[in-house]
Amino acid sequence: MEALLSNLALGFSVAFTPEALLYCLIGCLLGTLIGVLPGIGPVATIAMLLPATFTLAPELSLIMLAGIYYGAQYGGSTTAILVNIPGESSSVVTALDGYQMARRGKAGTALGIAALGSFFAGCVATLLLAAAAPPLAQIAFKFGPAEYFSLMTLGLIAAVVLAHGSVIKAIGMILLGLLLGLVGTDVNSGMARFNFSIPELSDGIGFVAVAMGVFGFAEIIKNLEQGEEREIFVNKVGRLLPSIQDMKEAFPAVLRGTGLGSLLGILPGGGAVLASFSAYTLEKKIAKDSSQFGKGDIRGVAAPESANNAAAQTSFIPLLTLGIPPNPVMALMVGAMIIQGIQPGPQVMSEKPQLFWGMIVSMWIGNLMLVILNLPLIGMWIKLLTVPYRLLYPAILVFCCIGVYSLSNSPFDVVITAGFGLVGYLFLKLDCEPAPLLLGFILGPMMEENLRRAMLLSRGDPLTFVTRPLSATLLAISLLLLIIIMLPAIRKKREEAFVED
Numbered sequence: 189m190e191a192l193l194s195n196l197a198l199g200f201s202v203a204f205t206p207e208a209l210l211y212c213l214i215g216c217l218l219g220t221l222i223g224v225l226p227g228i229g230p231v232a233t234i235a236m237l238l239p240a241t242f243t244l245a246p247e248l249s250l251i252m253l254a255g256i257y258y259g260a261q262y263g264g265s266t267t268a269i270l271v272n273i274p275g276e277s278s279s280v281v282t283a284l285d286g287y288q289m290a291r292r293g294k295a296g297t298a299l300g301i302a303a304l305g306s307f308f309a310g311c312v313a314t315l316l317l318a319a320a321a322p323p324l325a326q327i328a329f330k331f332g333p334a335e336y337f338s339l340m341t342l343g344l345i346a347a348v349v350l351a352h353g354s355v356i357k358a359i360g361m362i363l364l365g366l367l368l369g370l371v372g373t374d375v376n377s378g379m380a381r382f383n384f385s386i387p388e389l390s391d392g393i394g395f396v397a398v399a400m401g402v403f404g405f406a407e408i409i410k411n412l413e414q415g416e417e418r419e420i421f422v423n424k425v426g427r428l429l430p431s432i433q434d435m436k437e438a439f440p441a442v443l444r445g446t447g448l449g450s451l452l453g454i455l456p457g458g459g460a461v462l463a464s465f466s467a468y469t470l471e472k473k474i475a476k477d478s479s480q481f482g483k484g485d486i487r488g489v490a491a492p493e494s495a496n497n498a499a500a501q502t503s504f505i506p507l508l509t510l511g512i513p514p515n516p517v518m519a520l521m522v523g524a525m526i527i528q529g530i531q532p533g534p535q536v537m538s539e540k541p542q543l544f545w546g547m548i549v550s551m552w553i554g555n556l557m558l559v560i561l562n563l564p565l566i567g568m569w570i571k572l573l574t575v576p577y578r579l580l581y582p583a584i585l586v587f588c589c590i591g592v593y594s595l596s597n598s599p600f601d602v603v604i605t606a607g608f609g610l611v612g613y614l615f616l617k618l619d620c621e622p623a624p625l626l627l628g629f630i631l632g633p634m635m636e637e638n639l640r641r642a643m644l645l646s647r648g649d650p651l652t653f654v655t656r657p658l659s660a661t662l663l664a665i666s667l668l669l670l671i672i673i674m675l676p677a678i679r680k681k682r683e684e685a686f687v688e689d
Contacts, residue, residue: 191322192318195322196548199548199549199550200549202543202549202550204549208247208251208546209553211248211255212252212554213255213557214255215253216256216557217259218237218252218259219233219262220262220263220558220562220565221572222256222260222263223263223267223279224267225580230260231404231516231517231520232405232407233404234253234399234520234524235395235396235520236587236588238396238520238524238527238591239594240591246529246530247546250521251550253520253521254550254554257517258500258501258554261306261493262302262497262562263569264496265279265299266569268282268286269287269289269290269298270287270299271287272287278461278464278492279493280461280465281464281468282302282464282492284468284481284482285481285483285485285487285489286488288482288484289484289489291484297431298486298489299563299566300430301438301493304559305441305491306497306559307558308442309442309449309493309497309498310497310501310551310552310554311552313446313453313499313500313502314555316450316502317501317548320505321537322537324505324509324534325537325538328511330658331510331658332642333638333639334652334656335659335662336634337635337638337639338659338660338666340512340634341663342666343514343627343631344628345666346455347628355674357618357621358624359624360620361624362628364625364628365624365625365626365627365628365629365630365632368393368398368625368629368632369392369633371393372393373392388598388601394592394604395520396523396592396605397604398626399519401604401605401608401611402608402609402611402622403626404584405585405609406610406611408585408609409613410613411581412578437486438486438490441467441487441490441491442490442494443494444467444470445471445492445493445494445495445498447498448466448470449467449495449496449497450499450502451502452495452499453499453500454514455514460495460497460499460503462499463499464493464499465492467495468491470491475487497555503518504518507521507522507532508547509537510533510534511532513630515623515627516626519629519631530543
């Protein structure tokens with residue numbers, strides 16, 4: 189306990205500097221903004237802002253990028269409630285009851301409970317992160333190359349289990365991501381591979397181009413297909429502070445959402461989207477009268493909003509302790525850390541304690557900033573929503589292209605991003621979720637490196653992966669998950685979990 193308090197004191201000394209507070213504020217505001225605007229999520233925004241973080245100190249850049257991620261969970265609820273268009277994918281289920289509450293004149297109550305539930309969940313999840321990370325990091329120090337390879341295999345299998353839609357499509361997306369990660373120059377031999385004699389591909393495909401293409405550009409193209417008919421409740425927001433009765437009704441849902449979201453955020457492939465869907469489904473299952481869900485039940489707002497914010501923050505646990513990204517946003521955080529010369533993993537806590545604890549404390553500060561900023565700025569977000577898509581999206585695309593170009597001042601990067609945008613749009617049309625592709629793309633080179641190291645240490649004996657107890661256990665769990673997910677009954681339940689009637 190004493191060590192935890194001294195570590196938190198170190199974190200406060202980092203996070204309470206004027207620069208850290210400024211970048212935390214910038215991250216929270218940007219996160220809320222992109223959460224409010226439908227069609228561009230935290231993955232594309234973080235990818236776009238990576239070049240801007242090159243010149244910042246590592247602590248400041250990661251504090252800002254983390255603020256964008258959990259800030260987007262707050263902002264996404266605003267459009268879900270007021271316009272019935274989820275600004276963020278994790279706010280899809282919030283729209284079911286939040287929009288109906290707005291139509292009944294309770295938009296202010298819905299926005300208030302979403303913000304307060306998110307604040308409570310964020311604070312609890314950050315506390316869990318601070319408590320759970322040190323012991324997990326100690327366990328991670330016992331991992332060798334074989335264990336890391338098996339852990340990453342488990343991560344990719346879990347991403348298949350928790351992905352939307354077809355299992356076969358999810359596996360295909362992961363394999364495609366692994367193949368894309370092989371493009372470039374072989375580290376051991378120095379030989380070019382899979383670059384089709386294109387010099388610009390000798391260093392591989394940039395993960396920023398892949399992320400921005402399949403998430404940002406593709407989502408914008410998809411949204412431009414849709415009409416612009418929006419009913420915005422400008423004059424019906426009303427009182428933002430929920431009544432005592434509202435709080436009594438919503439608080440158990442907030443607690444359950446926080447607990448479930450904190451757990452699911454740690455799982456590879458899980459994160460905020462799965463947490464919000466699962467929390468809403470749980471509330472419907474245990475409610476004595478579930479007929480009100482979908483008609484403006486406050487629990488249908490409180491549970492998913494608490495769950496998605498808790499999951500957004502506990503997803504930092506596997507990133508900071510094991511160096512394994514559980515979702516696409518964390519995959520980009522891995523990229524941001526590598527750009528700053530930091531190798532993600534358990535050594536971050538021992539070698540860069542100011543970075544680790546400064547980021548954790550900044551999450552508390554960021555959650556408080558979001559509550560203080562978000563509710564008074566509701567009017568401004570509503571005005572922003574009245575901007576036509578045909579004006580909004582070209583501006584976003586221009587900024588995205590500038591961000592990609594500034595990475596290496598190469599027009600080829602912009603062309604690659606545009607190409608992945610078209611491919612991403614095709615994936616959306618084919619119901620192929622792009623998240624497993626990005627996880628495969630990020631983890632692929634790391635898996636290859638650990639596979640080669642494990643084989644070198646064992647002198648070419650592949651049995652090293654099953655003779656080492658921890659590695660064998662992780663591979664057994666991976667195989668068990670794959671078998672379970674292929675069972676017809678489980679597959680049906682899995683598909684129903686992401687569909688709300």
